[in-house]
Amino acid sequence: MAPLPSSLWCAFFAGTTLCTTSIPAYATTAHDALLQAKFATVGVLEETQDQRTPDKPGKLLVRGTGFHLRDGYVVTARHAAEKHDAATGTVIPKQIRILTTDLHELPADLVGDSAFMDVVVYRVVEPHRAKLRAGASFASGDPQPGQEVFTVGYPMGWGPTMAFGHLGNTDTFLQTVDTRLIQADVAACSGNSGGGLFNDKGEIVGIMHAIIQTERDDSTAHCSRMAFAIPAILAERIVNAAVAGKPLTFSKMGIHMMPVRDGTKWRMAVRDVSEPAKSAGIQKHDIIIAVDDTEIDDAKHLKNYLIERTTPGQKVAVKVRRVDADLTFTVTLGGG
Structure with missing residues (x-):
């Protein structure tokens, strides 16, 4: 190595x-x-x-x-x-x-x-x-x-x-x-x-x-x-x-993230969105809060959750913060 x-x-x-x-x-x-x-x-x-x-x-x-x-x-x-x-x-x-x-x-x-x-x-x-x-x-x-x-x-x-x-x-x-x-x-x-x-x-x-x-x-x-x-x-x-x-095969959600500050805490916001997250309603600049009640701290944490805990075709609940509102979207995960 x-x-x-x-x-x-x-x-x-x-x-x-x-x-x-x-x-x-x-x-x-x-x-x-x-x-x-x-x-x-x-x-x-x-x-x-x-x-x-x-x-x-x-x-x-x-x-x-x-x-x-x-x-x-x-x-x-x-x-x-x-x-x-x-x-x-x-x-x-x-x-x-x-x-x-x-x-x-x-x-x-x-x-x-x-x-x-x-x-x-x-x-x-x-x-x-x-x-x-x-x-x-x-x-x-x-x-x-x-x-x-x-x-x-x-x-x-x-x-x-x-x-x-x-x-x-x-x-x-x-x-x-x-x-x-x-x-x-x-x-x-x-x-x-x-x-x-x-x-x-x-x-x-x-x-x-x-x-x-x-x-x-x-x-x-x-x-x-x-x-x-x-x-x-x-x-x-x-x-x-x-x-x-x-x-x-591993699950894909179709989002790319970037770090942003949410109050005093750094979180991950959506930089780009594609399928299947786009069809589920997730938008650019949404702050990712949690997936299936598991808090997401960074891009690696999300990737880790997807490859270990999910399979392609599975539905997951994605909680986001959009401006001042917390919203939850159901995403049917892709695969590849």
């Missing part, structure tokens, strides 16, 4: 491995939740490996982390699976190899991905799916600041390791993806990317995406206690669309 202005962000990559133990059938205690998360976690292996021959032992190089969801479907960060080729540029390989916690190396075929959200889904080939000893599930509802979380992964290629911490800002933005991210105060390094960020029940609240690089040197391996994750509510939509073999 290229450096960003003002501070350098780095996405997770890496190299190496270890570990094994046992897991209960169901996570009924905190200890069980940790074991289930551990066994649901997989390493994403480097594409180029030493061939195993009698006179040349193999070498396992783990570049990233992922997790088994169910039925052989493995989720990871798109950038943790990307292949960089001098001729073709950056591509997503049709097949990757994953490493389970108990050291099974398994091939997995591409199912679908979203460069927009940095998520990719693979599926372990059918003869090997029984070797996946545990699965994870996405948490329902919104994670809350201060909530206890942990992550399992392969920092610097070693692992699986566990790191524990708390959520910080659950509505923050970087220049690396076009969606909000969840900030977590957990130790994470190059190699954690694509791993699950779990709550205390062992449910996925986010997919590890990036860290802040606090030091500047020539090394490509870095660690930090400030990590960022794709929210589960959005990741689940991407995964479900990929598994169903359908393109992921």
Whole structure:
């Protein structure tokens, strides 16, 4: 990932491995939740490996982390699976190899991905799916600041390791993806990317995406206690669309906004309006107050609400301020 202005962000990559133990059938205690998360976690292996021959032992190089969801479907960060080729540029390989916690190396075929959200889904080939000893599930509802979380992964290629911490800002933005991210105060390094960020029940609240690089040197391996994750509510939509073999479409309202001052508060006003908002009655210069009773603070907040909470064709109530009157319009969302 290229450096960003003002501070350098780095996405997770890496190299190496270890570990094994046992897991209960169901996570009924905190200890069980940790074991289930551990066994649901997989390493994403480097594409180029030493061939195993009698006179040349193999070498396992783990570049990233992922997790088994169910039925052989493995989720990871798109950038943790990307292949960089001098001729073709950056591509997503049709097949990757994953490493389970108990050291099974398994091939997995591409199912679908979203460069927009940095998520990719693979599926372990059918003869090997029984070797996946545990699965994870996405948490329902919104994670809350201060909530206890942990992550399992392969920092610097070693692992699986566990790191524990708390959520910080659950509505923050970087220049690396076009969606909000969840900030977590957990130790994470190059190699954690694509791993699950779990709550205390062992449910996925986010997919590890990036860290802040606090030091500047020539090394490509870095660690930090400030990590960022794709929210589960959005990741689940991407995964479900990929598994169903359908393109992921997002809602469009048809407005472009600009900041204006409304008393002492800065709000967003309509700069330009098109369909479907125009047919619903929304006009240029209307100040956007809320959508379906969710207050809208800025353009990113509106975009985030639309891609996470709505689907094309859905009707939403948009509250606006026009001069001194508060009006509500029903907009049937478009898609694309």
